[in-house]
Amino acid sequence: MTSVKLWRVLFALALAIAALAVAACGDDDDDDDGGNGGGGDQTAEVKQFPAGSTLGKIQDRGEITIGVKYDVPPFGFKNPQSGEIEGFDVDMGKIVAEELGVEPKFVEAISDNRIPFLQQGEVDLILSTMTINQERDTEIEFSEPYYIARGRILVPGDSDIKGIDDLAGKRVCTALGSTYEETLREQAPDADLKLVDTYSECLELLQNGAIDAISTDDVILTGMIIQDDSLKMVGDELTTEPYGAGIKEGEKEFQQFVSDTFAAAERDGRWGDIYQEWVGQYLNKKAQPPEMTLQEALALG
Amino acid sequence: MSELWEVLSEHFPELSSGFWVTVRLVLISFAIAMVVGTAVAALRIAPLRPLNWIGGVYVEVFRNTPLLVLLFISFAGLRRAGVPIDAWVAGTASLGLYTAAYVAEALRSGVFAVGKGQIEASLSLGLDYPRTMRYVILPQAFRTVIPHLGSLTIAMIKNSAIVGVSLLALPDLLHQARLVNSRTFATNETFFWAAAGYLMLTLLATVAVRRLEARYAIHR
Numbered sequence: 299m300t301s302v303k304l305w306r307v308l309f310a311l312a313l314a315i316a317a318l319a320v321a322a323c324g325d326d327d328d329d330d331d332g333g334n335g336g337g338g339d340q341t342a343e344v345k346q347f348p349a350g351s352t353l354g355k356i357q358d359r360g361e362i363t364i365g366v367k368y369d370v371p372p373f374g375f376k377n378p379q380s381g382e383i384e385g386f387d388v389d390m391g392k393i394v395a396e397e398l399g400v401e402p403k404f405v406e407a408i409s410d411n412r413i414p415f416l417q418q419g420e421v422d423l424i425l426s427t428m429t430i431n432q433e434r435d436t437e438i439e440f441s442e443p444y445y446i447a448r449g450r451i452l453v454p455g456d457s458d459i460k461g462i463d464d465l466a467g468k469r470v471c472t473a474l475g476s477t478y479e480e481t482l483r484e485q486a487p488d489a490d491l492k493l494v495d496t497y498s499e500c501l502e503l504l505q506n507g508a509i510d511a512i513s514t515d516d517v518i519l520t521g522m523i524i525q526d527d528s529l530k531m532v533g534d535e536l537t538t539e540p541y542g543a544g545i546k547e548g549e550k551e552f553q554q555f556v557s558d559t560f561a562a563a564e565r566d567g568r569w570g571d572i573y574q575e576w577v578g579q580y581l582n583k584k585a586q587p588p589e590m591t592l593q594e595a596l597a598l599g
Numbered sequence: 600m601s602e603l604w605e606v607l608s609e610h611f612p613e614l615s616s617g618f619w620v621t622v623r624l625v626l627i628s629f630a631i632a633m634v635v636g637t638a639v640a641a642l643r644i645a646p647l648r649p650l651n652w653i654g655g656v657y658v659e660v661f662r663n664t665p666l667l668v669l670l671f672i673s674f675a676g677l678r679r680a681g682v683p684i685d686a687w688v689a690g691t692a693s694l695g696l697y698t699a700a701y702v703a704e705a706l707r708s709g710v711f712a713v714g715k716g717q718i719e720a721s722l723s724l725g726l727d728y729p730r731t732m733r734y735v736i737l738p739q740a741f742r743t744v745i746p747h748l749g750s751l752t753i754a755m756i757k758n759s760a761i762v763g764v765s766l767l768a769l770p771d772l773l774h775q776a777r778l779v780n781s782r783t784f785a786t787n788e789t790f791f792w793a794a795a796g797y798l799m800l801t802l803l804a805t806v807a808v809r810r811l812e813a814r815y816a817i818h819r
Contacts, residue, residue, distance in 0.1 A: 410781055437784050471768075475781035492768040493778060499766045506678035508686065 344399030352552050353398065356422055362400050364391040365407030365421040365544075369498035371521035372576040373427045374404075386517075386576040387425035390444055390543070390560070393568060394423065397559045408496055410475035413437050416546050423556070424544030427515060429477045430595040439549055440542035442557040443588045443595050444569070447515035449481060449537035452522060452529055454504065459511055461533035465489040468510040471500035478513050481537050497522070504529070515539050520580050540588065540595035557592075606788040610779040617763075617775025618796045624691060624759050624771055625800065629752060631695025636702025640740075641732055643707050654703065661700035666758055669693040670765045686767040694762055698755045705747040709740030742815045749808030753801045760797070772796045 347353035356362050366374035366387045374385040383404045395402035407415050407426045415421045416438050427447070430440045451470075453459045459468060466488035472478040474493040482489055492509050494500060501522050503509045512519065516531065523529050543560075545552045563569040564587035573585040607614065642654030661669070674689035713736050721731040741748075763771035770778075776793035780786055 410777065413784065414786065433782070474774075474777055479778070479781070493774070494766050494768050495764075502675055503766065503768075506675055507683065508674070508678055 344397065347551075352422075352546075352549050353555060356400055357398060360400050361403050362391075362395050362398060362423060363403045363405060363421045364395075365412050365415050365424045365426055366391060366404050367408065367426045367496075368406040369496050370427055370518050371524060372580070373517060373521070374425070375521070386445065386572055387427065389572045389576070390563075391423065391425045393563050394543075394556060394559050397555075397562075408475075409473040410495060412544065416544055419546070422546075422552075426544075427518060427541060428544055429515075429539040430542040430592065431477060431599055432596055434544075435596055438547050439545040439553040440592055440595075441545065441553060442560060442592045443540035443542055443590050444560045444564075445517075445541040446588045446590060447517050447539040447541060448535040449478065449513065449539060450516045450519055450531050450535065451533045452504070452512040452514075452519040452531055453510065455528045455530050457510065457530075457532075459532060462486050462536055465511060465513075469508070470511045470513055471503055471509045472513050473497055473500070476514065477537070477539065482513055485536060501525070517577055520577070524580065538598060540590050540598070542592065542595065602785060603788045603791060606779070606783060606785050607792055610783070610789075613775045613779055614772070614792055614796070617770055617772040620770050620775075621756075621759055621763070621772040621796070622800065624694065624762060624769065625756050627691040628694035628698060628755060628759065631691060632698035632702050632751075632755065635696060635699035637706060637737070639699060639703035640706035640710065641737075643703060644710050646728060658700045658703055661697050662704070664697075666693065666697050666761050667765060669697055670762060670767060674765075674767055686769055690762040690765075690767050690769050694755065694759060697758070698751060701751050701754075702748065705744045705751060706737075706740055708747070709742075709744035710736055712743045713739045745808060745812050745816050749804065749812075752804045752808070756800050756804060757797060 347357060349355075349358065366383060366385070368374060368376050368383065370385070372385050374383065374387045376382070377384050388404060391402050391404065405415075405421060407421060407424055409426070409428075412421075412424045412426050412428065413434065416424055424438075428434070429447075430443060434440070451459065451462065451465070459465065462485050465482075465486040468489055469492055470482060470486065470489045471492045471494060472482060474495060479491070479493060482491055492500075492503065494503070497512070497514060497518055500509070500512045500514075504512055505526065512522070513536070516535075519531050523531065543556050545556060560569070563572075569587055570585040577583070578585055639654045639657050642650045643658070645651060645654075670689065670693045673693045674684060674686060677684045677689070717735055717739075718731060721735045722728070726734065759771065760773040762769060763773040764777075768774070772793055776789050780789040783789060
């Protein structure tokens with residue numbers, strides 16, 4: 299009697315778990331459809347690459363896997379209403395996919411794992427607010443800069459921190475593996491650095507009072523202010539952060555293709571539209587495609 | 600091979616500071632786990648139903664909650680609720696209280712291994728319950744479960760790495776290794792040294808347990 303009851307309970311439990319699993323899969327499918335929707339209506343001719351080349355293989359597959367951030371509005375984030383991945387980086391990725399005549403597939407890449415993802419072939423392309431620098435350039439190829447961000451500091455509205463010089467003895471958060479780790483060590487050596495995986499964790503820590511400030515790119519900080527308007531940006535521009543797309547080391551043809559695609563988008567106004575949608579309307583700045591070249595960006599450090 | 604030594608010599612300050620943070624984290628958590636674990640075990644076997652019940656709830660709650668979830672609740676959760684808890688307190692308390700649930704269960708099994716007759720004998724000789732526990736039962740129980748406590752300690756040393764990767768951002772061995780990795784991209788070399796650091800600690804714990812066992816353990 300009791301054993302029959304037990305079996306019934308176990309069976310019901312198994313059913314519940316199965317139902318949950320099915321529901322979860324359903325969600326995934328929705329996400330994929332959402333991501334694919336952008337590249338849907340392709341216009342006529344697309345340049346075909348030789349079958350053996352990396353770009354040719356992507357065209358054969360009909361899909362390009364792009365690593366973006368999921369928690370960094372307005373560059374790469376999951377829209378809480380629709381569940382879709384959106385943002386500046388995402389739109390740039392859609393342009394690359396469109397020029398190749400394939401569907402974009404977006405996956406999450408955080409600061410710490412994005413370079414290994416490229417090296418291991420988990421993704422074809424990285425568009426995740428990644429600053430071009432020499433250290434990274436020895437591991438991967440960069441496209442020409444597609445955006446220039448500036449380093450700033452974000453603090454609660456009532457904070458007395460006014461700039462980098464006030465950070466001594468304060469707890470400052472940035473992402474592990476980001477360029478700010480180095481920047482802060484040099485420019486604010488007495489700050490108590492708190493290094494976490496994602497900027498959403500930094501925001502959590504700032505809101506719950508465990509840290510005093512966040513330092514990273516102005517656009518990422520703008521995204522945080524959009525989420526929580528009690529925060530404010532302070533100080534001068536600490537650094538110049540030219541963003542580049544990341545491509546696997548040695549893939550020169552791919553690198554050239556991405557740079558050409560970005561240059562075309564900057565010329566014909568598509569870049570300007572993306573800028574206006576994600577950054578311009580918040581920063582109140584006119585669209586100005588980056589004039590800096592990859593060589594100049596690398597010369598920064 | 601040479602790269603292996605290069606990573607260690609160039610990043611020794613970061614890695615060794617991480618190692619000592621891990622040692623501190625483990626020592627404090629171990630103390631919490633032993634003290635709280637013993638108290639909970641005593642509650643679970645006390646001759647009073649409500650006390651048994653409290654001890655049981657403690658064990659089930661802490662043993663059936665992922666450590667990472669405890670870390671989120673004890674740090675982010677409490678801070679959101681207005682308790683200005685420090686990352687060190689949240690980290691050591693979470694790891695210590697989590698391990699305490701396992702320690703309590705181990706001790707309880709040790710107490711059951713001590714013959715029931717001894718409790719009855721002790722009580723009939725006029726010792727009260729706390730004294731019976733303190734002088735008769737627990738010393739024997741501890742000695743029986745030394746090997747088990749050893750495994751729990753090793754598990755705790757390894758679990759301390761979870762504290763390091765959580766949003767507490769304590770600069771422990773794993774945290775520092777990830778930092779070095781993000782600068783050097785020498786993934787294999789960096790994590791080899793992290794693994795070596797944890798191995799040093801777990802081996803040390805193993806040797807300590809062996810010694811204790813050789814001296815005190817009761818083989819039944």
